[in-house]
Amino acid sequence: MxxxxxxxxxxxxxxxxxxxxxxxxxxxxxxxxxxxxxxxxxxxxxxxxxxxxxxxxxxSPALADFSGRQAIATDGKKAIGRAAAAMIRPGQVVFVDGGTTTVQLVRHLPPELEATIITHSPSIAVELVSHPRITVELIGGRLFKHSVVAVGASAIEAIARYRADIYFMGVTGIHPETGLTTGDSEEAAVKRALSRHAAETIVLASSEKLGAASPYVILPMNEIQGLIVERGTRDETMAAYPAAGVSVTVA
Missing domain, CATH: 1.10.10.10 (Winged helix-like DNA-binding domain superfamily/Winged helix DNA-binding domain)
Structure with a gap:
Protein backbone atom coordinates (compact mmCIF):
# COMPACT_ATOMS: atom_id res chain seq x y z
CA MET A 1 0.00 0.00 0.00
CA SER A 60 -10.16 20.19 16.63
CA PRO A 61 -11.25 22.77 14.02
CA ALA A 62 -11.61 25.16 16.98
CA LEU A 63 -7.85 25.74 16.82
CA ALA A 64 -8.48 28.45 14.21
CA ASP A 65 -7.90 32.02 15.34
CA PHE A 66 -10.65 34.09 16.97
CA SER A 67 -12.00 35.55 13.72
CA GLY A 68 -11.96 32.15 12.03
CA ARG A 69 -13.86 30.50 14.90
CA GLN A 70 -16.65 33.07 14.68
CA ALA A 71 -17.93 31.32 11.55
CA ILE A 72 -18.04 27.81 13.09
CA ALA A 73 -21.37 26.39 14.36
CA THR A 74 -22.85 29.83 15.04
CA ASP A 75 -26.42 28.67 15.79
CA GLY A 76 -25.20 26.03 18.21
CA LYS A 77 -22.98 28.54 19.99
CA LYS A 78 -25.92 30.91 20.42
CA ALA A 79 -28.01 28.13 21.99
CA ILE A 80 -25.17 27.10 24.31
CA GLY A 81 -24.55 30.72 25.29
CA ARG A 82 -28.25 31.22 26.09
CA ALA A 83 -28.32 28.08 28.28
CA ALA A 84 -25.14 29.14 30.11
CA ALA A 85 -26.48 32.65 30.76
CA ALA A 86 -29.59 31.14 32.33
CA MET A 87 -27.43 29.37 34.94
CA ILE A 88 -26.13 32.59 36.48
CA ARG A 89 -27.96 33.67 39.62
CA PRO A 90 -28.22 37.26 40.96
CA GLY A 91 -25.28 38.26 43.13
CA GLN A 92 -22.93 35.57 41.90
CA VAL A 93 -19.25 36.04 41.10
CA VAL A 94 -18.57 34.39 37.74
CA PHE A 95 -15.42 33.62 35.76
CA VAL A 96 -16.06 33.85 32.01
CA ASP A 97 -13.44 32.50 29.62
CA GLY A 98 -12.52 34.03 26.29
CA GLY A 99 -13.90 32.64 23.04
CA THR A 100 -16.70 32.90 20.53
CA THR A 101 -19.15 30.77 22.54
CA THR A 102 -18.63 32.77 25.74
CA VAL A 103 -19.31 35.94 23.75
CA GLN A 104 -22.76 34.46 23.11
CA LEU A 105 -23.12 33.80 26.84
CA VAL A 106 -22.64 37.44 27.83
CA ARG A 107 -24.85 38.66 24.98
CA HIS A 108 -27.71 36.61 26.45
CA LEU A 109 -27.43 37.91 30.02
CA PRO A 110 -30.75 39.55 30.98
CA PRO A 111 -30.55 43.32 31.52
CA GLU A 112 -31.94 43.04 35.05
CA LEU A 113 -29.22 40.60 36.23
CA GLU A 114 -26.89 41.91 38.93
CA ALA A 115 -23.66 39.93 39.13
CA THR A 116 -19.88 40.26 38.90
CA ILE A 117 -18.12 38.93 35.81
CA ILE A 118 -14.37 38.35 36.08
CA THR A 119 -12.61 37.69 32.79
CA HIS A 120 -9.17 37.66 31.20
CA SER A 121 -10.77 38.38 27.82
CA PRO A 122 -10.93 41.99 26.57
CA SER A 123 -13.61 40.86 24.08
CA ILE A 124 -15.87 39.69 26.91
CA ALA A 125 -15.27 42.88 28.90
CA VAL A 126 -16.17 45.08 25.91
CA GLU A 127 -19.37 43.09 25.30
CA LEU A 128 -20.46 43.97 28.85
CA VAL A 129 -19.72 47.70 28.71
CA SER A 130 -23.36 48.57 28.08
CA HIS A 131 -24.86 46.07 30.54
CA PRO A 132 -26.46 48.22 33.25
CA ARG A 133 -26.03 45.94 36.28
CA ILE A 134 -22.99 43.75 35.63
CA THR A 135 -19.76 44.65 37.41
CA VAL A 136 -16.79 43.70 35.24
CA GLU A 137 -13.32 42.90 36.59
CA LEU A 138 -10.65 42.45 33.91
CA ILE A 139 -7.63 40.23 34.57
CA GLY A 140 -4.48 41.50 32.89
CA GLY A 141 -1.36 39.85 31.53
CA ARG A 142 0.37 39.23 28.22
CA LEU A 143 -2.17 39.30 25.38
CA PHE A 144 -2.36 35.98 23.58
CA LYS A 145 -3.52 37.38 20.25
CA HIS A 146 -4.74 34.08 18.79
CA SER A 147 -7.52 33.82 21.39
CA VAL A 148 -7.59 37.47 22.52
CA VAL A 149 -7.02 36.60 26.19
CA ALA A 150 -4.46 37.50 28.85
CA VAL A 151 -2.01 34.74 29.83
CA GLY A 152 1.17 34.41 31.86
CA ALA A 153 2.28 34.60 35.47
CA SER A 154 0.61 37.94 36.20
CA ALA A 155 -2.77 36.62 35.01
CA ILE A 156 -2.46 33.48 37.17
CA GLU A 157 -1.41 35.56 40.18
CA ALA A 158 -4.46 37.81 39.74
CA ILE A 159 -6.82 34.84 39.44
CA ALA A 160 -5.61 33.53 42.80
CA ARG A 161 -7.14 36.57 44.52
CA TYR A 162 -10.69 35.55 43.58
CA ARG A 163 -13.15 32.84 44.60
CA ALA A 164 -15.88 32.48 41.99
CA ASP A 165 -19.21 30.68 42.23
CA ILE A 166 -18.97 29.31 38.71
CA TYR A 167 -16.51 29.26 35.80
CA PHE A 168 -17.65 28.96 32.20
CA MET A 169 -14.74 27.36 30.37
CA GLY A 170 -14.04 27.37 26.65
CA VAL A 171 -11.88 24.60 25.16
CA THR A 172 -10.90 23.34 21.72
CA GLY A 173 -11.11 19.60 22.47
CA ILE A 174 -13.31 17.41 24.70
CA HIS A 175 -12.76 13.67 24.95
CA PRO A 176 -13.76 11.26 27.75
CA GLU A 177 -10.27 9.74 27.92
CA THR A 178 -7.99 12.61 26.86
CA GLY A 179 -9.98 15.18 28.83
CA LEU A 180 -10.21 18.89 28.12
CA THR A 181 -7.57 20.30 25.79
CA THR A 182 -6.52 23.49 24.07
CA GLY A 183 -3.87 24.64 21.60
CA ASP A 184 -1.51 26.64 23.84
CA SER A 185 0.27 25.66 27.06
CA GLU A 186 -0.03 29.07 28.75
CA GLU A 187 -3.69 29.31 27.90
CA ALA A 188 -4.19 25.85 29.41
CA ALA A 189 -2.45 26.99 32.62
CA VAL A 190 -4.77 30.02 32.94
CA LYS A 191 -7.83 27.82 32.44
CA ARG A 192 -6.62 25.42 35.16
CA ALA A 193 -6.16 28.34 37.54
CA LEU A 194 -9.65 29.66 36.84
CA SER A 195 -11.18 26.23 37.41
CA ARG A 196 -9.34 25.71 40.67
CA HIS A 197 -10.57 29.04 42.03
CA ALA A 198 -14.23 28.38 41.18
CA ALA A 199 -16.74 26.29 43.10
CA GLU A 200 -18.08 24.84 39.84
CA THR A 201 -16.70 24.54 36.30
CA ILE A 202 -19.04 24.29 33.32
CA VAL A 203 -17.59 23.63 29.85
CA LEU A 204 -19.25 25.09 26.77
CA ALA A 205 -19.16 22.21 24.31
CA SER A 206 -20.09 23.13 20.74
CA SER A 207 -20.29 20.12 18.44
CA GLU A 208 -16.95 20.50 16.63
CA LYS A 209 -15.09 20.08 19.96
CA LEU A 210 -16.68 16.80 21.09
CA GLY A 211 -14.48 13.78 20.49
CA ALA A 212 -11.60 16.01 19.33
CA ALA A 213 -8.25 16.71 20.94
CA SER A 214 -5.64 19.47 20.98
CA PRO A 215 -2.00 19.36 22.14
CA TYR A 216 -2.29 20.72 25.70
CA VAL A 217 -4.33 19.12 28.47
CA ILE A 218 -6.24 21.48 30.76
CA LEU A 219 -7.99 19.03 33.08
CA PRO A 220 -9.32 15.46 33.10
CA MET A 221 -13.07 15.12 32.73
CA ASN A 222 -13.61 14.18 36.38
CA GLU A 223 -12.43 17.63 37.54
CA ILE A 224 -15.34 19.53 36.00
CA GLN A 225 -18.99 19.54 36.98
CA GLY A 226 -20.90 20.08 33.75
CA LEU A 227 -21.05 20.29 29.96
CA ILE A 228 -23.48 22.32 27.89
CA VAL A 229 -24.02 20.73 24.46
CA GLU A 230 -26.12 21.50 21.41
CA ARG A 231 -29.50 19.92 20.86
CA GLY A 232 -29.14 17.06 18.41
CA THR A 233 -25.82 15.82 19.80
CA ARG A 234 -25.87 12.05 19.43
CA ASP A 235 -26.54 10.07 22.62
CA GLU A 236 -23.65 7.71 21.90
CA THR A 237 -21.31 10.71 21.73
CA MET A 238 -22.37 11.80 25.23
CA ALA A 239 -22.70 8.43 26.97
CA ALA A 240 -19.26 8.46 28.61
CA TYR A 241 -19.55 11.86 30.30
CA PRO A 242 -22.23 11.15 32.95
CA ALA A 243 -20.21 8.05 33.88
CA ALA A 244 -17.34 10.43 34.77
CA GLY A 245 -19.66 12.38 37.08
CA VAL A 246 -20.24 15.21 34.61
CA SER A 247 -23.74 16.67 34.30
CA VAL A 248 -24.83 17.28 30.70
CA THR A 249 -27.18 20.16 29.82
CA VAL A 250 -28.73 20.17 26.33
CA ALA A 251 -29.10 23.71 24.99
Missing amino acids: LTQQRKAHILAVLKQTGQVVAKSLSEQLDLSEDTIRRDLRELAAEGLLQRVHGGALPA
Whole structure:
Protein backbone atom coordinates (compact mmCIF):
# COMPACT_ATOMS: atom_id res chain seq x y z
CA MET A 1 0.00 0.00 0.00
CA LEU A 2 1.42 3.37 -1.01
CA THR A 3 1.96 6.13 1.55
CA GLN A 4 -0.92 8.27 0.29
CA GLN A 5 -3.23 5.26 0.28
CA ARG A 6 -2.28 4.47 3.87
CA LYS A 7 -2.88 8.06 4.96
CA ALA A 8 -6.23 8.17 3.20
CA HIS A 9 -7.20 4.94 4.95
CA ILE A 10 -6.11 6.31 8.33
CA LEU A 11 -8.24 9.43 7.85
CA ALA A 12 -11.20 7.31 6.75
CA VAL A 13 -10.92 5.14 9.88
CA LEU A 14 -10.64 8.27 12.02
CA LYS A 15 -13.78 9.75 10.46
CA GLN A 16 -15.73 6.51 10.82
CA THR A 17 -14.74 5.48 14.37
CA GLY A 18 -13.49 8.71 15.98
CA GLN A 19 -10.06 7.27 16.80
CA VAL A 20 -7.11 5.37 15.37
CA VAL A 21 -5.28 2.69 17.39
CA ALA A 22 -1.82 2.20 15.90
CA LYS A 23 -1.42 -1.44 16.97
CA SER A 24 -4.81 -2.50 15.59
CA LEU A 25 -4.27 -0.64 12.32
CA SER A 26 -0.80 -2.13 11.83
CA GLU A 27 -2.25 -5.63 12.27
CA GLN A 28 -5.15 -4.87 9.93
CA LEU A 29 -2.83 -3.60 7.17
CA ASP A 30 0.00 -6.08 7.91
CA LEU A 31 2.44 -3.23 8.46
CA SER A 32 4.82 -2.32 11.26
CA GLU A 33 3.64 -0.02 14.04
CA ASP A 34 6.60 2.23 13.19
CA THR A 35 5.18 2.76 9.70
CA ILE A 36 1.75 3.68 11.09
CA ARG A 37 3.29 5.99 13.69
CA ARG A 38 5.31 7.76 10.99
CA ASP A 39 2.12 8.30 8.99
CA LEU A 40 0.38 9.63 12.10
CA ARG A 41 3.26 12.06 12.77
CA GLU A 42 3.08 13.38 9.21
CA LEU A 43 -0.71 13.72 9.29
CA ALA A 44 -0.47 15.51 12.63
CA ALA A 45 2.08 17.93 11.17
CA GLU A 46 -0.48 18.74 8.47
CA GLY A 47 -3.09 19.45 11.15
CA LEU A 48 -5.29 16.54 10.05
CA LEU A 49 -5.31 14.67 13.38
CA GLN A 50 -4.06 14.88 16.96
CA ARG A 51 -1.66 12.18 18.09
CA VAL A 52 -2.31 10.62 21.50
CA HIS A 53 -0.78 7.68 23.33
CA GLY A 54 -1.29 4.59 21.19
CA GLY A 55 -2.83 6.33 18.17
CA ALA A 56 -4.73 9.46 17.20
CA LEU A 57 -7.95 11.44 17.62
CA PRO A 58 -9.59 14.02 15.35
CA ALA A 59 -7.89 17.42 15.41
CA SER A 60 -10.16 20.19 16.63
CA PRO A 61 -11.25 22.77 14.02
CA ALA A 62 -11.61 25.16 16.98
CA LEU A 63 -7.85 25.74 16.82
CA ALA A 64 -8.48 28.45 14.21
CA ASP A 65 -7.90 32.02 15.34
CA PHE A 66 -10.65 34.09 16.97
CA SER A 67 -12.00 35.55 13.72
CA GLY A 68 -11.96 32.15 12.03
CA ARG A 69 -13.86 30.50 14.90
CA GLN A 70 -16.65 33.07 14.68
CA ALA A 71 -17.93 31.32 11.55
CA ILE A 72 -18.04 27.81 13.09
CA ALA A 73 -21.37 26.39 14.36
CA THR A 74 -22.85 29.83 15.04
CA ASP A 75 -26.42 28.67 15.79
CA GLY A 76 -25.20 26.03 18.21
CA LYS A 77 -22.98 28.54 19.99
CA LYS A 78 -25.92 30.91 20.42
CA ALA A 79 -28.01 28.13 21.99
CA ILE A 80 -25.17 27.10 24.31
CA GLY A 81 -24.55 30.72 25.29
CA ARG A 82 -28.25 31.22 26.09
CA ALA A 83 -28.32 28.08 28.28
CA ALA A 84 -25.14 29.14 30.11
CA ALA A 85 -26.48 32.65 30.76
CA ALA A 86 -29.59 31.14 32.33
CA MET A 87 -27.43 29.37 34.94
CA ILE A 88 -26.13 32.59 36.48
CA ARG A 89 -27.96 33.67 39.62
CA PRO A 90 -28.22 37.26 40.96
CA GLY A 91 -25.28 38.26 43.13
CA GLN A 92 -22.93 35.57 41.90
CA VAL A 93 -19.25 36.04 41.10
CA VAL A 94 -18.57 34.39 37.74
CA PHE A 95 -15.42 33.62 35.76
CA VAL A 96 -16.06 33.85 32.01
CA ASP A 97 -13.44 32.50 29.62
CA GLY A 98 -12.52 34.03 26.29
CA GLY A 99 -13.90 32.64 23.04
CA THR A 100 -16.70 32.90 20.53
CA THR A 101 -19.15 30.77 22.54
CA THR A 102 -18.63 32.77 25.74
CA VAL A 103 -19.31 35.94 23.75
CA GLN A 104 -22.76 34.46 23.11
CA LEU A 105 -23.12 33.80 26.84
CA VAL A 106 -22.64 37.44 27.83
CA ARG A 107 -24.85 38.66 24.98
CA HIS A 108 -27.71 36.61 26.45
CA LEU A 109 -27.43 37.91 30.02
CA PRO A 110 -30.75 39.55 30.98
CA PRO A 111 -30.55 43.32 31.52
CA GLU A 112 -31.94 43.04 35.05
CA LEU A 113 -29.22 40.60 36.23
CA GLU A 114 -26.89 41.91 38.93
CA ALA A 115 -23.66 39.93 39.13
CA THR A 116 -19.88 40.26 38.90
CA ILE A 117 -18.12 38.93 35.81
CA ILE A 118 -14.37 38.35 36.08
CA THR A 119 -12.61 37.69 32.79
CA HIS A 120 -9.17 37.66 31.20
CA SER A 121 -10.77 38.38 27.82
CA PRO A 122 -10.93 41.99 26.57
CA SER A 123 -13.61 40.86 24.08
CA ILE A 124 -15.87 39.69 26.91
CA ALA A 125 -15.27 42.88 28.90
CA VAL A 126 -16.17 45.08 25.91
CA GLU A 127 -19.37 43.09 25.30
CA LEU A 128 -20.46 43.97 28.85
CA VAL A 129 -19.72 47.70 28.71
CA SER A 130 -23.36 48.57 28.08
CA HIS A 131 -24.86 46.07 30.54
CA PRO A 132 -26.46 48.22 33.25
CA ARG A 133 -26.03 45.94 36.28
CA ILE A 134 -22.99 43.75 35.63
CA THR A 135 -19.76 44.65 37.41
CA VAL A 136 -16.79 43.70 35.24
CA GLU A 137 -13.32 42.90 36.59
CA LEU A 138 -10.65 42.45 33.91
CA ILE A 139 -7.63 40.23 34.57
CA GLY A 140 -4.48 41.50 32.89
CA GLY A 141 -1.36 39.85 31.53
CA ARG A 142 0.37 39.23 28.22
CA LEU A 143 -2.17 39.30 25.38
CA PHE A 144 -2.36 35.98 23.58
CA LYS A 145 -3.52 37.38 20.25
CA HIS A 146 -4.74 34.08 18.79
CA SER A 147 -7.52 33.82 21.39
CA VAL A 148 -7.59 37.47 22.52
CA VAL A 149 -7.02 36.60 26.19
CA ALA A 150 -4.46 37.50 28.85
CA VAL A 151 -2.01 34.74 29.83
CA GLY A 152 1.17 34.41 31.86
CA ALA A 153 2.28 34.60 35.47
CA SER A 154 0.61 37.94 36.20
CA ALA A 155 -2.77 36.62 35.01
CA ILE A 156 -2.46 33.48 37.17
CA GLU A 157 -1.41 35.56 40.18
CA ALA A 158 -4.46 37.81 39.74
CA ILE A 159 -6.82 34.84 39.44
CA ALA A 160 -5.61 33.53 42.80
CA ARG A 161 -7.14 36.57 44.52
CA TYR A 162 -10.69 35.55 43.58
CA ARG A 163 -13.15 32.84 44.60
CA ALA A 164 -15.88 32.48 41.99
CA ASP A 165 -19.21 30.68 42.23
CA ILE A 166 -18.97 29.31 38.71
CA TYR A 167 -16.51 29.26 35.80
CA PHE A 168 -17.65 28.96 32.20
CA MET A 169 -14.74 27.36 30.37
CA GLY A 170 -14.04 27.37 26.65
CA VAL A 171 -11.88 24.60 25.16
CA THR A 172 -10.90 23.34 21.72
CA GLY A 173 -11.11 19.60 22.47
CA ILE A 174 -13.31 17.41 24.70
CA HIS A 175 -12.76 13.67 24.95
CA PRO A 176 -13.76 11.26 27.75
CA GLU A 177 -10.27 9.74 27.92
CA THR A 178 -7.99 12.61 26.86
CA GLY A 179 -9.98 15.18 28.83
CA LEU A 180 -10.21 18.89 28.12
CA THR A 181 -7.57 20.30 25.79
CA THR A 182 -6.52 23.49 24.07
CA GLY A 183 -3.87 24.64 21.60
CA ASP A 184 -1.51 26.64 23.84
CA SER A 185 0.27 25.66 27.06
CA GLU A 186 -0.03 29.07 28.75
CA GLU A 187 -3.69 29.31 27.90
CA ALA A 188 -4.19 25.85 29.41
CA ALA A 189 -2.45 26.99 32.62
CA VAL A 190 -4.77 30.02 32.94
CA LYS A 191 -7.83 27.82 32.44
CA ARG A 192 -6.62 25.42 35.16
CA ALA A 193 -6.16 28.34 37.54
CA LEU A 194 -9.65 29.66 36.84
CA SER A 195 -11.18 26.23 37.41
CA ARG A 196 -9.34 25.71 40.67
CA HIS A 197 -10.57 29.04 42.03
CA ALA A 198 -14.23 28.38 41.18
CA ALA A 199 -16.74 26.29 43.10
CA GLU A 200 -18.08 24.84 39.84
CA THR A 201 -16.70 24.54 36.30
CA ILE A 202 -19.04 24.29 33.32
CA VAL A 203 -17.59 23.63 29.85
CA LEU A 204 -19.25 25.09 26.77
CA ALA A 205 -19.16 22.21 24.31
CA SER A 206 -20.09 23.13 20.74
CA SER A 207 -20.29 20.12 18.44
CA GLU A 208 -16.95 20.50 16.63
CA LYS A 209 -15.09 20.08 19.96
CA LEU A 210 -16.68 16.80 21.09
CA GLY A 211 -14.48 13.78 20.49
CA ALA A 212 -11.60 16.01 19.33
CA ALA A 213 -8.25 16.71 20.94
CA SER A 214 -5.64 19.47 20.98
CA PRO A 215 -2.00 19.36 22.14
CA TYR A 216 -2.29 20.72 25.70
CA VAL A 217 -4.33 19.12 28.47
CA ILE A 218 -6.24 21.48 30.76
CA LEU A 219 -7.99 19.03 33.08
CA PRO A 220 -9.32 15.46 33.10
CA MET A 221 -13.07 15.12 32.73
CA ASN A 222 -13.61 14.18 36.38
CA GLU A 223 -12.43 17.63 37.54
CA ILE A 224 -15.34 19.53 36.00
CA GLN A 225 -18.99 19.54 36.98
CA GLY A 226 -20.90 20.08 33.75
CA LEU A 227 -21.05 20.29 29.96
CA ILE A 228 -23.48 22.32 27.89
CA VAL A 229 -24.02 20.73 24.46
CA GLU A 230 -26.12 21.50 21.41
CA ARG A 231 -29.50 19.92 20.86
CA GLY A 232 -29.14 17.06 18.41
CA THR A 233 -25.82 15.82 19.80
CA ARG A 234 -25.87 12.05 19.43
CA ASP A 235 -26.54 10.07 22.62
CA GLU A 236 -23.65 7.71 21.90
CA THR A 237 -21.31 10.71 21.73
CA MET A 238 -22.37 11.80 25.23
CA ALA A 239 -22.70 8.43 26.97
CA ALA A 240 -19.26 8.46 28.61
CA TYR A 241 -19.55 11.86 30.30
CA PRO A 242 -22.23 11.15 32.95
CA ALA A 243 -20.21 8.05 33.88
CA ALA A 244 -17.34 10.43 34.77
CA GLY A 245 -19.66 12.38 37.08
CA VAL A 246 -20.24 15.21 34.61
CA SER A 247 -23.74 16.67 34.30
CA VAL A 248 -24.83 17.28 30.70
CA THR A 249 -27.18 20.16 29.82
CA VAL A 250 -28.73 20.17 26.33
CA ALA A 251 -29.10 23.71 24.99
